[in-house]
Amino acid sequence: MLTDIVRNGYAAAAYGATGMILMLLSFAVIDALTPGNLRHLLWADRNRNAGILVGSNAFAVAIIVAAAIVASEGRLVEGLTYTVVYTIIGVAIMTITFFIIDLFTPGKLGELVVHPESHPAVWVHGVVHIGIALIVAVSIL
Structure with a gap:
């Protein structure tokens, strides 16, 4: 029992740290796609649009990480590899989708995200992020 707790605790810490790093990476990608300082928009300006996009993106990354954990079937190295590879694929697709939506809609999506009014x-874009994550997650399982 103690061995299982240690092994599972190690796996939880490894997945948690990996997921946190991947969420920070996805935050950096969103920050690069939107004008202004995203941290300032969220914490100082309390911008709802930025919060919706960042929150949906973090949730999307969590969905992919959870699917990778399930798909690994207890094999930690394989699961961590799945986590990194599939999350990078998911973030790349979300980034491409950001540009596609921006291309085919009026105005600039990045400017809408930083606008103070909802x-x-x-x-819609936040739901697209979650949808992409579900597609990537199911492809793992």
């Missing part, structure tokens, strides 16, 4: 397009 905009429904940000909600």
